[in-house]
Amino acid sequence: xxxxxxxxxxxxxxxxxxxxxxxxxxxxxxxVARRQEILNRAIDVFAxxxxxxxxxxxxxxxxxxxxxxxxxxxxxxxxxLVAVYDHANRQRPPAPDAxxxxxxxxxxxxxxxxxxxxxxxxxLVATSxxxxxxxxxxxxxxxxARLREDLAARLRxxxxxxxxxxDCDPDQVAALLIAASDGLQVQWxxxxxxxxxxxxxxxxxxxxxxx
Amino acid sequence: xxxxxxxxxxxxxxxxxxxxxxxxxxxxxxxVARRQEILNRAIDVFAxxxxxxxxxxxxxxxxxxxxxxxxxxxxxxxxxLVAVYDHANRQRPPAPDAxxxxxxxxxxxxxxxxxxxxxxxxxLVATSxxxxxxxxxxxxxxxxARLREDLAARLRxxxxxxxxxxDCDPDQVAALLIAASDGLQVQWxxxxxxxxxxxxxxxxxxxxxxx
DNA sequence: CCAGAAAACCGACCAGTGGATGCTTTCTCT
DNA sequence: AGAGAAAGCATCCACTGGTCGGTTTTCTGG
Numbered sequence: 366x367x368x369x370x371x372x373x374x375x376x377x378x379x380x381x382x383x384x385x386x387x388x389x390x391x392x393x394x395x396x397v398a399r400r401q402e403i404l405n406r407a408i409d410v411f412a413x414x415x416x417x418x419x420x421x422x423x424x425x426x427x428x429x430x431x432x433x434x435x436x437x438x439x440x441x442x443x444x445x446l447v448a449v450y451d452h453a454n455r456q457r458p459p460a461p462d463a464x465x466x467x468x469x470x471x472x473x474x475x476x477x478x479x480x481x482x483x484x485x486x487x488x489l490v491a492t493s494x495x496x497x498x499x500x501x502x503x504x505x506x507x508x509x510a511r512l513r514e515d516l517a518a519r520l521r522x523x524x525x526x527x528x529x530x531x532d533c534d535p536d537q538v539a540a541l542l543i544a545a546s547d548g549l550q551v552q553w554x555x556x557x558x559x560x561x562x563x564x565x566x567x568x569x570x571x572x573x574x575x576x
Numbered sequence: 577x578x579x580x581x582x583x584x585x586x587x588x589x590x591x592x593x594x595x596x597x598x599x600x601x602x603x604x605x606x607x608v609a610r611r612q613e614i615l616n617r618a619i620d621v622f623a624x625x626x627x628x629x630x631x632x633x634x635x636x637x638x639x640x641x642x643x644x645x646x647x648x649x650x651x652x653x654x655x656x657l658v659a660v661y662d663h664a665n666r667q668r669p670p671a672p673d674a675x676x677x678x679x680x681x682x683x684x685x686x687x688x689x690x691x692x693x694x695x696x697x698x699x700l701v702a703t704s705x706x707x708x709x710x711x712x713x714x715x716x717x718x719x720x721a722r723l724r725e726d727l728a729a730r731l732r733x734x735x736x737x738x739x740x741x742x743d744c745d746p747d748q749v750a751a752l753l754i755a756a757s758d759g760l761q762v763q764w765x766x767x768x769x770x771x772x773x774x775x776x777x778x779x780x781x782x783x784x785x786x787x
Numbered sequence: 788c789c790a791g792a793a794a795a796c797c798g799a800c801c802a803g804t805g806g807a808t809g810c811t812t813t814c815t816c817t
Numbered sequence: 818a819g820a821g822a823a824a825g826c827a828t829c830c831a832c833t834g835g836t837c838g839g840t841t842t843t844c845t846g847g
Contacts, residue, residue, distance in 0.1 A: 393794055393843055415707045420833065431797055432834085438795095442834060484705045491702035494695045494765055496626045506766045530782075537778035540770060544759025545752055552751060554705055555717045559751060567748035571741075571782040604814055604823055631804065642826050643805085649824095653805060 387448035387500065388439035400438050402428060404452040407445065412481030416488045421445075443492060444500040450485050451504070464528075465519040465539070466569045469546045470562060476550055477561065483550050490547075513539045530574040542568070598659035598711065599650035611649050613639060615663040618656065623692030627699045632656075654703060655711040661696050662715070675739075676730040676750070677780045680757045681773060687761055688772065694761050701758075724750045741785040753779070 390400050403424070410427050411419045421432040421442050428434075439445040457475050459468060476482045493501035516539035523529040545568055553561040599611075614635070621638050622630045632643040632653050639645075650656040668686050670679060687693045704712035727750035734740040756779055764772040 389794095395843070396794065399795080416702075417706055417708065421835090422833080430795095433798080433836090434796055436835070484702075487698075487702045487705055490762060491627075491695075491698045494698055494762070495628055497628065502766070509763055509766060533778055533781055534774075537771070537775045538782075540760060540763060540775045541756055541779055544763060544775075545756045546759070547762070548755025548757070548759040549751060551701060551705070551758070552720055552755060555713070555720060560748070563745075564748045564751045564755075567744055568752055570744055571749075575786045600823095606814075607823065610824080632806090633804075641824095644807090644827080645825050647806070 387451060387504075388444050389437070396438075399434075403435060403438060403445070404449055407449045408453055408479075408481065408485075411446075411449065411485055412479075415481075416484055419446075441499065443498065446485065446489055447500050447504050450482075450489055453479060453482055453485075463519075465516045465523060465542065466565065466572065468516075468519070469542055470565050473546050473550055473561060473565065477553060483554050486547075487551055487554075509543065512543055516542055527574060529572050533572075538572070598662060598715075599655055600648070607649075610645075614646060614649060614656070615660055618660045619664055619690075619692065619696075622657075622660065622696055623690075626692075627695055630657075652710065654709065657696065657700055658711050658715050661693075661700055664690060664693055664696075674730075676727045676734060676753060677776065677783070679730070680727075680753055681776050684757050684761055684772060684776065688764060694765050697758075698762060698765075720754065723754055727753055738785060740783050744783075749783070 388400075390397055406427050407419065407424050410424050414423060421435050424445075425432040425435055435442075435445060439448060457472075460471070463471065476486065489501050490505060492498055493505040495502075513536070517535040520529055520535035520538055524531050524535065546565065549559075549561050549564050553559045617638050618630070618635050621635050625634065632646050635656075636643040636646055646653075646656060650659060668683075671682070674682065687697065700712050701716055703709055704716040706713075724747070728746040731740055731746040731749055735742050735746065757776065760770075760772050760775050764770045
């Protein structure tokens, strides 16, 4: 277990923080290339064969390596999947000057456009709730906290600018926005006929200041 | 596979619809008792040992039976878990004359008070997204549809009564409310310091008619 | 340039999983 | 009592994530 000898300087997270973060990135050039390859192929396998079909052996087969090779780059399947999700998200750099709502709508649009992404996200959130979840829990708590902070700041600004009604707490609304976006994506995946964007838009209407 | 001989009159769903629905309920009295026993113990195991710890063998061990016995009452682990969730929900009969928002707040309160319930719910929703999900998908699509309809009706009434602002689409807001409630419960489970009720309350504030 | 250290990778193995199957035991109804 | 269905078990299966020891490949410092 990674419990007995959690060596000082947990190298799974804090090395080469500028580019990639989860799991060992290779020291040799072949290694870093493989790592990218894994991340890229894994999302495909996930999209094609679903969460259950994306076993370590299945992903490894798609790459022509053994499943042990994957565990050389990532401590666990969980960590691999988190890295895949993280990787998929870094493909879409966030627009810094977007509205709180529009940034969420954009993200939702992106998620629903990449096959398998919402399923991956939901799967990972579910595993992050398990008590013994190692990587996922840490990752998503941090992600939610960061997102809430970011959105709350945006909302405060928009309140000051008169774009958002003033009689609501930005912190609560930030949590609310994220929750609504996540929940709607799930509902949409179960029933794609739902107008995801429009529902989020309705929330925008509720946030607009009274005229 | 249950694919070859999906016999006519799928008895897993349509028999004894008044009380229980998922999986075979016993024809002998001992059988129906066992079924209740399974449902009751399973939720405990889930609460104590988490989603991963709730394997068929683990649950069976807690009952003093073999894991094959469980599969005699339920077609699959997935179906068992759905039945457990359904069972846990039937414990709490819904108040018929509640506000759209208050009914959700109550439900959220209930979910967060029963250990393991939110984790079970999230796990099941995640599995319902998998392509080959048999029972869960059907169950949750139906659940979401029913919930949306019910909430939308409540909202329309409240709009007519002047309790909810009129300039929003009840259907969109219904989906929104469910999504927000679900998403907030997840965030709360990852960080229990979040004021779940207050966040939902903020949504109530947004829905209130302008004064 | 080449020795040697580290990285990359494999094959074999392990305990545990969900599920299928065939058999025995227990129950209930006529 | 006896037929027939339900309840339940032992056993098997393919597969999973993860570990381990060993081999090959890749790089770097002298």
